[in-house]
Amino acid sequence: MEKINILIVDDRPENIIALEALLQRDDINIITTTNPNEALRISWEMDIAIALVDVQMPEMDGFELVEILKSNPRTKGILIIFVTAISKETKYAVKGLNTGAVDYLYKPLDPYVTSAKVDSFIQLVRNEREIKKKNHELEAYQKELIKAKEQAEQGKRIKENFLANMSHEIRTPINGIIGLANLLGRTNLTAEQKEMINLLEISSDSLLGVINDILDLSKIESGKFKINRSETDIVKICNSVVNLLRIRAIEKELDLITEFDAELPKLVLADSLRLNQILMNLIGNAIKFTIQGSVTLKTEILDRKGNNLQIKFSVIDTGIGIAKNNIDKIFETFEQADEQTTVKFGGTGLGLSIVKNLAKLKGGVLEVISEEGVGSTFCFTNWYEVLKDTVVVKKMNKPHLGPFKGLRVLVxxxxxxxxxxxxxxxxxxxVNPDVVENGKDALDKLRESDYDLILMDTFMPVMNGLDAIKLIREGFIKGKENTPIITFSAAVLETDKQTAIDAGANDVVSKPFELEVLHEKITRYSGIADTTY
Known part of the structure; x- marks a missing residue:
């Protein structure tokens, strides 16, 4: 235990000896002096907690000594107890207390009272020092928390910037590949060339899927991922997923089987996009890790409560299976069951992590049963509200996108x-397009000519699209402030899209874009009648 320093100041040595005898104990250090000036020096140099000061002393009395101590920031915290043989009149006590003393001891000293008072003040000092120590620790901890929070926020910003840049840098060339494949598909091709174009589109979509998986994880982690429920045909969702993945099963000579509960309703309230994502990941995974045999998608009703059904989706495979000690590991981001799995089968290790997070967000339960070398069963169970059948308007095949004769567009x-x-x-x-390669050239071109619409990429050298849009909206070029502007953005985060709108863009087209989407937006903002049929 840290010792407490107590200073005794008295011009009579016999009084000091008497006080020392009363106060002597192991947890305190007693420092004594008969000289008030020496007392000031000791108080300045040493950590004095309590001072017992005689009132009547030659050269400088106790009141004057205490006034000096209390006026100095370094010594003002010392607890002062006056020791006096003078009258106990109130005026003297008030004077001492006003000077800064906390108590009085009257001579002749009562040993019990003296010891009790000093003990209480020693405990008070210890409590204050403990509180001060805890406050320092709390302040240090608070600083560490603030620092950790700043580092976490900085890490989050770095991650978001990386994702935004990665999205842009990868989506931009993918947009070109998908777009060119689409244009090639509209030309006269042989059957072999059409098959190659089809494979090119599948490969591009696969790469795009990996990017979307990474971005989905980021949205889930940041709490910006939304579940949007609408009327959903479960059988149709299941069949569409199976049909999309059937070619992979055929290539591996696997049986891809569906089993539907006979009492499944026609429509339920669900987030069809996320349900589709869960089933795509589970079935795609099953096909990937199954060398021979089959993959089965089974749906069954487990329970009913009023107008709600508990539906279980099971994906059963005869694949390589998972060792018991690796089952938890496969749901971690970027993890596979083991290194050989990655080498032999490939993949990012994102699929099951996304399924786990999506299942949690949708309020469902994800389970896995597996035996190494025999196969695995992944089950997703959730409650769904049953909806009455509605009239479904059949959509036509891809619409014909008509012309915009005479429309002037700056790209x-x-x-x-x-x-x-x-x-x-x-x-x-x-369309009559004029093309420039950066925001500055776009401003120069807009100054020279009138345009019905501007298609502006977000990220460009010299001056990016957002800066150019802001200048246009602020009247940098007189009379062109209200020219409709649609931005192309390879970033897909909601914050990026909102940033473009805040800069003054009328709308945003995400890369890679669908022709129908671009056509519809040009129609909307150019004021030309819809030519789609």
Whole structure:
């Protein structure tokens, strides 16, 4: 235990000896002096907690000594107890207390009272020091928390910037590949060439799926992932997923089987996109890790409560299975069951992590039963509200996208492939496009000519699209403030899209874009009648 320093100041040595005898104990250090000036020096140099000061002393009395101690920031915290043989009149006590003393001891000293008072003040000092120590620890901990929070926020910003940049850098060339494949698919091709175009589109979609998986994980972690429920045909969802993945099963000579509960309703309230995502990941995973045999998607009703059904989706395979000690590991981000799995079967290790997070967000339960070398069963169970059948309007095949005769459009795009792609599409729609490669050139071109619409890429050298849009909206070019502007963005985070709208863009088209989406937006903002049929 840390010792407490107690200073005794008295001009009579015999009084000091008497006080020392009363106060002597192991947990305190007693420092004594008969000289008030020496007392000031000791108080300045040493950590004095309590001072017992005689009132009547030559040269400087106790009141004057205490006034000096209390006026100095370094010594003002010392607890002062006056020791006096003078009258116990109130005026003397008030004077001492006003000077800064906390108590009085009257001579002749009562040993019990003296010891009790000093003990209580020693305990008070210890409590204050403990509180001060805890406060320092709390302040240090608070600083560490603030620092950790700042580091976490910085890490989050770095991660978001990385994802935004990665999204842009990868989505931009994918947009070119998908767009060019789409244009090639509209030309006269042999059957073999059409098959190659089809494979090119499948490969591009697969790469795009990996990027979307990473972005979905980021949205889930940041709490920005939303579940949107609407009327959903479960059988139709299941069949569409199976049909999309059937080609992979055929390539591996696997049986892809569906089993539906006979009492499944026609429509339920569900987030069809996320249910589709869960089933795609589970079935795709099962096909990947099954060398021979079958993969089965089974749906069954487990329970009913009023108008709600508990439905279980099971994906059963005869694949390689998972060792018991690796089952928890497979749901971790970027993890596979073991290194050999990655080498032999490939994959990012994102699919099951996303399924786990989606299941949790949807309020469902994800379970897995597996035996190494025999196969695995992944089950997703959730409650769904049953909806009455509604009239479904059948959608036509891809609509014919009519021309925009005479429409003048300024295109700002620096990527040569995307530039070629957009110009080719616009010319097919009989648009008159002018093309520039950055925001500065777009402003110069807009100053020279009038345009019905501007298509502006977000990220460009010299001046990016957002800065150019802000200048246009602020009246940098007189009379052009209200020109409709649609931005192309390879970023898919909601914050990125909102940033473009806040800058002044009328709308945002995400890369890779669908022709129907671009056509509809041009129709909406150019004021030309819809030419889709």
């Amino acid at each position: 700002a795009e620096d990527n040569p492939i995307n530039k070629f792609l957009i110009v080719k599409i616009l010319k097919d729609w009989e």
